[in-house]
Amino acid sequence: MDIQDIIMDPSEGEISFRGNRLLLFHADALSQLKDELIKTLGLDLARGVLVRLGYRCGYSDAQSAKSLFNLENDSDWMLAGPKIHTREGLVHVTNQVLEYDREANHFYMCGKWENSFEAKQYIKTYGHSAEAVCWTNVGYASGYSSSFFGQEAVCVETKCIAKGDPYCQYEIRAKSEWEGKADQNCSDLQANTVVKSLQLMLREGKEWVSQWKLLNEIALQLSNGLNFNELDIAFYQEVCQFVSCEKVYLIIKKPNSKGCNVFAYVLGANRVVAKQIEGITGSLANLLENGTEIMANGEDLPKDFKFVGKIMDFIAVPLVSNGCQSGSLLVANKLTSHGFNEYDKNILALLGIQLAMVIENTKLYHITDQELQITNAELKRVNEFLLVQQQSLQKSIDLHNQFIGLVLENSGLQKIVSTIGQAIGLPVWIEDREFRVLAKTRVADKSQQISSREFFSKSFDKGLDKGLIESFYSRGVTAVFQMVGKTEQPIRRCLTPIIAGKEILGFLTVDLNQRRLLEGQELILRDASVVIALVLLKQMVLVDSKKQLVKNLLDDWLFSNILKEEQVLEWTMKLGITLDYPLSLIVLEFEGGKIGPINKCVNELRNFMPPNGFIGIHENNLVIILSNGGDGQAGKLKDLLIMLLGQSSALKWWLTMGAKSNSIFETRQNYLNACAANQIMKHLNKENTCFDYEDLGAYGMLGIEPKRFVWFARKVLGEVIDYDKKHNTELISTLKLYFKSNQNIQAASRQGFVNDGTLKYRLKRIQEIAGLDLTNPEVTLQVQLALKFL
Numbered sequence: 001m002d003i004q005d006i007i008m009d010p011s012e013g014e015i016s017f018r019g020n021r022l023l024l025f026h027a028d029a030l031s032q033l034k035d036e037l038i039k040t041l042g043l044d045l046a047r048g049v050l051v052r053l054g055y056r057c058g059y060s061d062a063q064s065a066k067s068l069f070n071l072e073n074d075s076d077w078m079l080a081g082p083k084i085h086t087r088e089g090l091v092h093v094t095n096q097v098l099e100y101d102r103e104a105n106h107f108y109m110c111g112k113w114e115n116s117f118e119a120k121q122y123i124k125t126y127g128h129s130a131e132a133v134c135w136t137n138v139g140y141a142s143g144y145s146s147s148f149f150g151q152e153a154v155c156v157e158t159k160c161i162a163k164g165d166p167y168c169q170y171e172i173r174a175k176s177e178w179e180g181k182a183d184q185n186c187s188d189l190q191a192n193t194v195v196k197s198l199q200l201m202l203r204e205g206k207e208w209v210s211q212w213k214l215l216n217e218i219a220l221q222l223s224n225g226l227n228f229n230e231l232d233i234a235f236y237q238e239v240c241q242f243v244s245c246e247k248v249y250l251i252i253k254k255p256n257s258k259g260c261n262v263f264a265y266v267l268g269a270n271r272v273v274a275k276q277i278e279g280i281t282g283s284l285a286n287l288l289e290n291g292t293e294i295m296a297n298g299e300d301l302p303k304d305f306k307f308v309g310k311i312m313d314f315i316a317v318p319l320v321s322n323g324c325q326s327g328s329l330l331v332a333n334k335l336t337s338h339g340f341n342e343y344d345k346n347i348l349a350l351l352g353i354q355l356a357m358v359i360e361n362t363k364l365y366h367i368t369d370q371e372l373q374i375t376n377a378e379l380k381r382v383n384e385f386l387l388v389q390q391q392s393l394q395k396s397i398d399l400h401n402q403f404i405g406l407v408l409e410n411s412g413l414q415k416i417v418s419t420i421g422q423a424i425g426l427p428v429w430i431e432d433r434e435f436r437v438l439a440k441t442r443v444a445d446k447s448q449q450i451s452s453r454e455f456f457s458k459s460f461d462k463g464l465d466k467g468l469i470e471s472f473y474s475r476g477v478t479a480v481f482q483m484v485g486k487t488e489q490p491i492r493r494c495l496t497p498i499i500a501g502k503e504i505l506g507f508l509t510v511d512l513n514q515r516r517l518l519e520g521q522e523l524i525l526r527d528a529s530v531v532i533a534l535v536l537l538k539q540m541v542l543v544d545s546k547k548q549l550v551k552n553l554l555d556d557w558l559f560s561n562i563l564k565e566e567q568v569l570e571w572t573m574k575l576g577i578t579l580d581y582p583l584s585l586i587v588l589e590f591e592g593g594k595i596g597p598i599n600k601c602v603n604e605l606r607n608f609m610p611p612n613g614f615i616g617i618h619e620n621n622l623v624i625i626l627s628n629g630g631d632g633q634a635g636k637l638k639d640l641l642i643m644l645l646g647q648s649s650a651l652k653w654w655l656t657m658g659a660k661s662n663s664i665f666e667t668r669q670n671y672l673n674a675c676a677a678n679q680i681m682k683h684l685n686k687e688n689t690c691f692d693y694e695d696l697g698a699y700g701m702l703g704i705e706p707k708r709f710v711w712f713a714r715k716v717l718g719e720v721i722d723y724d725k726k727h728n729t730e731l732i733s734t735l736k737l738y739f740k741s742n743q744n745i746q747a748a749s750r751q752g753f754v755n756d757g758t759l760k761y762r763l764k765r766i767q768e769i770a771g772l773d774l775t776n777p778e779v780t781l782q783v784q785l786a787l788k789f790l
Contacts, residue, residue: 020064027089031121034135047135051188054139058085061140062147074100074148081144082111091116091137091168100149105174107149113137113168119161132157134168135188142189145172154182154189214242218351231272236265239331242351243315243344246333247308252359253288253327260288260327264308273308291318291325295345298332315340317349319356326359328352392520399423399524403531413439413535420528424521426513430498430532432506436607452509455483455493478522480512496525498533505536543606549575554616554623557664558671565664577612579627583667584634585658586624587674588641589682590651597648598622604644608637621675625667642690654678657692680713716786719770731769732787734762739784743774 006022008015015022037046058081065071065080075098082093095111113119113134122133132138138155145153152175159169175186218238236248250263259278286292298311314332318325329352334340399419406416413430421428421441429440435453478496492512498505508529510517553571556564572579590598598617605615605624612627624641626634638657645653658674661667674693681689714721720731734752738759741748749759763774773779 020068027117027121030117031125034118034121035125048188048190050135051139051142051185052191054136054141055143055146055189056139057136058140058143058145059147060143061085062144078109078145078148081141081148085137085140085144090118090140091134102150105151105176107145107151107153107172107174107177109145109172111170113157113170116161116168119168122162128164129160129162131163132160132168133162134160137168138170138185139189141170141172142185149174151175154178154185156182156185212347214238218242218354230261230263231274233265233270233272236263236272237267239329239351240265240267243331243340243348244335245331246335247311247331249328249330249332251288251328251330253325266308275307287316287318287328288325291320293317293345293349295340295342313339315345315348317345317352319352319359321353321356321360324360326356329355392523396520396523396527400527400531403528407531407534413532416528416532416535417441420508420524423524424510426515426521427511429509430506431509433504435507438506450491452493452495452507455481455491478517478525480517494525496522496529498529498536500533500537505533505540508532546575550614550616553614554618558623558668559618568664575614577614577627579664580612581662582628582660583662584626584660585667585670585674586634586638586641586655587658587671587678588622588645588653588655589620589675589678590622590653592620594648594651597645597651601641601644605637605641608640623671638690645688652687654681654687655690656681657690657694659693713786716772716782717770720766723769731762731766734759735766735783736787738763739780739787743780 006015015024034046034050037049040046041049061084062077062081065084066077069080071077071080078098078100079095082095085091086093092114093111094114095109097108097110099108100106116134116137118134118136122129134157138157141155142153145155153172154175155170155172156178157168157170159165159167161168173182175182178186218235230250230252236250239248240246246267248265252261252263254260258280259276260280262275262277264273264275280288287294294316295314297313298306311332313334314330316328316330319327319329329348331340331348334344402419403416406419417428417430417439418441427441430438431452432438435456478494480492480494482490482492492515494510494512494517496508496510498508508525510521510525549571553568553575556567556571595617602615602617602622609615609624610626610633613625613633615622615624617623624634624637626637634657638655642655645651645655656674656677658670661670670693677691677693681691717732717735720735723729724731737748737752738745741751745756745759745763749756752759766772767774772783774783
């Protein structure tokens with residue numbers, strides 16, 4: 001490339017090189033262009049523009065060099081690039097390495113750039129940079145190399161004087177050989193389509209502002225009234241202006257029908273045309289059923305919609321309010337050349353939302369107007385009803401205050417239940433959760449005296465669904481149950497649960513006597529149930545406290561290794577119990593692990609305990625102590641306990657009525673003796689047996705060691721016991737009868753209903769089997785002692 005090959009022709013205003021036109025302008029102009037690009041587009045976009053400018057220059061030079069110069073080989077063609085770049089005055093290029101293999105897709109070239117115009121101008125304008133700034137040089141090298149190599153080659157400036165390096169340095173590789181290390185340079189070679197002209201952006205912005213302003217005006221107009229008119233032409237005209245369209249359709253779905261009412265307007269017309277269409281099909285049917293927005297050609301619409309002329313293109317959006325679709329808004333035939341777009345569809349959807357709300361509000365307005373007239377009449381009736389309720393409520397408040405007074409005065413459940421009965425005029429009783437009556441009003445009718453437990457038992461026999469009871473328990477609300485009595489008259493019970501937290505403590509039961517429970521009465525029962533719950537909780541706290549005191553008392557008195565007499569007296573004082581001697585004692589030993597049935601017995605026994613009595617459990621023993629000899633109550637409690645124990649057939653137990661005691665120490669000793677007696681019965685396999693320790697008489701004074709006594713009883717009468725079991729005889733019973741009759745054969749025969757000979761024969765067999773001599777006083781003493789526990 002020689003200077004004489006450059007031809008300047010002032011007459012034509014043209015500079016050329018071998019037929020290719022060149023341009024000559026001041027270097028500072030390129031620097032100012034770079035500055036303008038950076039300020040206008042930003043650093044990244046400006047760099048991309050200049051890199052691509054350099055790329056086009058390099059690519060064109062490579063194409064020109066091949067045809068303009070006589071090049072001996074490919075290498076000369078490639079090496080001509082740095083020379084041309086140098087001759088053009090942009091930079092002085094010194095190539096150092098050139099390697100390429102097109103088949104292997106390998107290209108590598110590196111060298112130095114010195115006296116870079118671009119780097120010097122950047123330092124002059126901006127100062128030093130953190131990155132390389134020879135953007136057009138990089139683009140030129142990439143473009144020339146890519147044209148030569150036939151594949152994409154990318155140049156990277158590895159050193160730059162703008163960064164403070166002594167010279168600028170470049171490397172060029174095939175794009176694939178950079179392995180992601182030149183991503184920024186590759187990106188710069190791609191045109192950026194995001195940036196638009198400022199004029200276009202400004203024009204679109206003005207259009208959007210105008211549309212949003214019009215949308216706001218339409219929304220205000222729609223919201224000003226409560227009675228939207230589908231034939232109001234002003235609305236359709238504004239929509240036409242809003243989206244620049246020729247036609248507007250408002251489609252309103254018919255309730256409970258597949259048809260719809262269509263209101264259509266054509267720009268310039270003086271009225272809105274209405275038409276009923278049945279059986280919507282095609283894409284519009286999908287819109288009305290599923291609320292799908294549509295932007296399509298007019299051919300997709302049913303023919304019925306073309307009653308106001310041809311439709312070229314259209315947008316349809318759903319009218320949805322509160323999740324319910326009332327119809328669709330459709331605009332057709334865009335008046336601008338570019339047609340409808342996504343922006344038109346989106347902004348029309350906003351108008352559809354506003355319109356749907358207005359249509360829904362119009363419906364609600366008509367409905368509300370009708371309902372208000374009904375409501376006014378109803379309010380008058382309710383007002384009269386409230387006056388009656390107010391009087392009833394005042395009575396409830398007075399009754400509630402009365403209940404609270406009874407609780408504060410500690411009046412008890414009987415006083416509360418009497419007050420409830422007077423308030424509702426019906427028989428009432430309070431029951432615990434097991435339907436045991438805690439308090440009740442007086443009743444005259446025998447049918448009213450049936451307990452709830454008996455009531456439900458008979459109801460189940462007559463087919464009452466147990467699921468009703470389970471549901472009643474789970475819901476915890478007042479419920480009414482009914483059964484047919486002996487006289488074939490219905491018996492109706494109302495049960496209100498007495499609840500504390502989530503626990504049902506009992507029931508407030510009312511015998512309705514064929515009457516219906518009134519709302520005011522139900523309110524009284526609910527209020528009363530809360531008051532009763534407070535009373536029962538208070539009682540439960542007292543019971544729990546007493547249980548703990550009784551436990552402490554029995555621990556220090558009977559169960560500890562050392563008797564603490566002073567502590568025993570302190571506990572009795574705290575319990576308010578006077579130890580009025582003699583004391584009666586009942587001791588029950590039960591099978592281990594069977595605490596459930598025992599607790600049930602204890603809960604039942606507590607209802608019958610006298611004031612100066614107490615009951616407690618220690619390990620497998622249940623103890624009952626009664627003051628003043630029990631006054632016959634010990635026997636009654638024993639019989640009740642045996643009856644309760646009989647309800648659990650699988651339970652094994654041994655019960656001893658202890659000897660009466662006249663001191664704290666003697667009571668402890670009698671407890672230990674009673675425990676020993678239970679152990680003896682247990683070792684002799686006499687389950688579910690009751691023994692009275694006082695039956696031992698004088699023998700009881702000897703003290704009992706269970707294992708030793710069992711050994712003694714087996715030693716004296718073991719062979720007779722085994723014989724009875726083996727042969728199913730009653731020799732032991734004969735012996736008991738004989739000694740009970742003071743060894744009088746005739747008296748024993750009469751009492752046992754056998755003849756004298758039979759009795760003598762049995763006594764003879766006993767003596768033979770056990771080797772006993774019943775005429776020997778010492779032997780008879782041993783036999784009588786052994787028989788005490790048999």
